[in-house]
Amino acid sequence: MTQEQCPHRNNVQSTEKPQVYKVGIYGWRKRCLYFLVLLLMILIVVNLALTIWILKVMNFTIDGMGHLRITERGLKLEGDSEFLQPLYAKEIQSRPGSPLFLQSSKNVSVNILNEKKQLVSQLVAGSHGVHARGKMLEVKSSAGKLLFSADDHEVVVGAERLRVMGAEGAVFSNSVETPHVRAEPFKELRLESPTRSLYMEAPKGVKIEADAGDFQATCRSNLRLESKDGEISLDARKIKLLRLPEGKTSPSGTRQTVFEVCVCPNGKLFLSQAGTGSTCQISSNLCL
Structure with missing residues (x-):
């Protein structure tokens, strides 16, 4: 069918508007x-x-x-810092001219471990005090001089002077070895053993000096001065032996004022009235 044969189709298409889709x-x-x-x-x-x-x-x-x-x-780190977990560091130091401040509500512990993770040294500062644990403890001055050291064998005080400020002095339960014991200026030096004996021994001698005061040795039982190889020297302007027993009195009525010191074989001393000869034999009954 040709286009001329369908005229109505063209009319329909021409009358319809084109549709727009949005x-x-x-x-x-x-x-x-x-x-x-x-x-x-x-x-x-x-x-x-x-x-x-x-x-x-x-x-x-x-x-x-x-x-x-x-x-x-x-x-x-600048300012205050708080660590909630363990801190591992090779070195901790403060700023130049500023102190290093460590604060804890319980304690501050410094532990040193060896290669096997075993504790070899420890420092604990807490509310109950400061506790240190280790093989050796050393305290040195700024110049490197040893001031104090302690280990299992001995305790060394390297300072020029050891001062004990307690009212009761220093108490030693065992022996004390020292080359020199001296009191402070204008203070008394007292060596005392209230319940036991007091021994002072030295291989080359014991020297006791009191340049500006008196020397007094008091004991309840016996006072013994012994020199095995040498002698005992009492060097003084006056030597007083008090409370020595006296021998027999002189038959004469005059009061005797001159005595001689007699020595018994057992070492006892007593006074005997002096005469033209020795009167120690007359009073030898005091040696018993």
């Missing part, structure tokens, strides 16, 4: 989409603001964060 989201869907986009923009702006605020508050920089700085020598 592509997109309209209505409530479009409004929801805009709302979600706006909400996401708000969240992004808030997150960005919070991130900038956190960076500002925490003081984030290229060198570190807050009081923590990363340097060539290690980590550097």
Whole structure:
């Protein structure tokens, strides 16, 4: 069939308008989409603001964060710092000219371990005191001089003077070995053993001097001065032997004022009235 044979078809097509199809989201869907986009923009702006605020508050920089700085020598902390977990470090030191302050609510412990993770030295500072544990303890001066050391065998005091400030002095349960014992100026020196004996021995002698005062030796039982190879010298202007027993009185009525000191074979001393000859034999009954 030719086009001339169907004239009604051309008329129908010419009278119809072309249809337009719209592509997109309209209505409530479009409004929801805009709302979600706006909400996401708000969240992004808030997150960005919070991130900038956190960076500002925490003081984030290229060198570190807050009081923590990363340097060539290690980590550097400025101000107060708190560690909630164990801290492992090779060296801890303060800033030049500033002290190093360690604070704890319970105690501060410093432990030294060997290669086998065994404790070899320990220092604990707590509310009950300071406790140290180790093979040896040394205290030295700024010049490197030994002031005090202690180990299992001995305790050494390297200072020029050892001063005991207690009212009862120093108490030694065992022997004491020292080259020199001296009191402070204008103070008395007392060596006392209230319940036991007091011995002073030296291979080359014991020297006792009191340049500006008196020397007094008091005991309840016996006082013994012994020299095995040498002699005992009493060098003084006056030597007094008090409470020595006296021998028989002179038959004459005159009061005798001159006596001689007699020595018994057992070492006892007594006084005997002096005469033209020795009267010690007359009073020898005092030697019994």
